[in-house]
Amino acid sequence: MYAQLVKSEGTKAREEMTPEEIAFQERIDRGEKIEPKEWMPEGYRKTLVRQIGQHAHSEIVGQLPEGNWITRAPTLERKAILLAKVQDEAGHGLYLYSAAETLGVSRDELMKLLHAGKMKYSSIFNYPTLTWADMGAVGWLVDGAAIMNQVPLQRTSYGPYSRAMIRICKEESFHQRQGYAVMMKLAQGTPAQKRMAQDALNRFWYPSLMMFGPSDKDSVHSAQSMAWKIKINTNDELRQKFVDQTVPQAEYLGLTVPDPDLKWNEEKGGYDFSEPDWSEFFDVIAGNGPCNKDRLGARVKAWEDGAWFRDGLMAHAEKAAARRAQAAE
């Protein structure tokens, strides 16, 4: 899940709602899509800006951990695939910033909030990619977890967000397959490669589980977002689904999920598994993950170093427009 702990405005009881709010909620309940120029409660707009913005930021910060291995990819083909994948993430960022712009907030404004630490991105991208196997683990687990959240969001109530998710999901499922292909190659490779694959699974398992956000009982913002269909499933539902899907994939690779208490529960038709260390999650969210400073620092540097470039293009566009106007006189 690329949006965690998205704060939403408090839930209102029906009797507290204005007639406009009631009509809006009824449209959502009927499964209608809300489009940019239509009336919406301010809380709905704000919550969506937070969620879509956080999602967009996750895509662009998410370029960094994988970008870290592009220049070290082991073959020309792997290099090309990884580059194409990271390029897709930048594309996802573009769709999502565009979706946010339909809500009246510009990409530059959102970037400034990110750079000032006032908006978050997914906790997962604050973990380092230490070996080539991490390219497999990120594709398989991180994109896998993202898909788990994003597939239902294709049905989200806000039209532009829903349409962005449909495009993104198509590409993400390709990403997950390429990650799994990297893992498969390693798992079937030399003993050192297999060890590398296991090590990556060990490091990325719990951070991937954290991507769905805290347990439902501690998740304070869910109710209103679910009523508005900005959020479709609860954190725990999605996490369970992810574990149930991923464990057999790990077994197929011959790798061991790093959870001694993992076992199939026939009664619930799913796995019982250990919770991640939530204190670690809150540390990472608070800015104390292994890479928070580096990731945000890299984005801020790219933005600041690029200011002259963006200014130059703007100045040229103004000059060109002035010349055209003069020529037309």
Add this chain to the structure above:
Amino acid sequence: MPSLPDMTTPQVAELARQQAQAHPAHPTVPQPDEGQEALFETLLRIGDSALVLGHRVSEWCGHSPALEEDIALANVALDLIGQTQLWLGLAGEVEGQGRTADDLAYLRDAWDFRNLLICERPNGDFGHTLMRQFLFDAWHHEMLKGLAASSDPRLAEIAAKAGKEVAYHLERSSDLVVRLGDGTGESHRRMQQALDALWPYAGEMFLGDDKDAQMAARGIAPDPASLRAGWDATLRHVLTEATLQIPEGDFSHKGGRQGIHTEQLGYILAEMQFLQRAYPGASW
């Protein structure tokens, strides 16, 4: 440090003679065909330039000044890596030693690389990266036009495909050079600085040697010097519109196409080849 034993020149010559007698060249092994060797070299020269520049461009991924640039640079790098696979794949075939494109990219040391020096220049600021790309694209475009008319259909085919991609690279880099050259005072200054700094690496693109002469004589590849006029015309057109001054000096660094590189290449290869070197023989 122990000193080396004294050896006189006649002693060395005698040793060499004895060695030659003890291990005579196997009579059935054919001497390498000089034409094939020159062709192999030509393919490395174009393939290695694509590989090394593709590597440099890919270093920007996630760090460029705007999302659109991240996407565009990734496209350029992807094209160059794709071209590398074709050129080095054919080089391996021509060499006939069973080496693949990956073997050539990941298992040669710096002195066996044949890329132009300009490709290995560090990225610098975004203006340096764009100017390097423009100077290279303008040459690459001419080179591929020449190769598309090659008497060897294998080269002509690759060049025709790559030429379409590079026409777009040149369009994009020219456009940005114009906008930034004729943008703000600062963008103009940075682009001029980049042009001045990279200028001494441009001349190498047009310096031929006897291998180039062989290829040109057989109609396989264009004579490097013949590409200069087209390149000059592109530069004059674009740089004038960009309000940038073409530097006056004609000094040129050279050696990349003969395997004598800048210090930069070793670091590029250390990074690029790390996994192949650390896990020999593994499959990825």
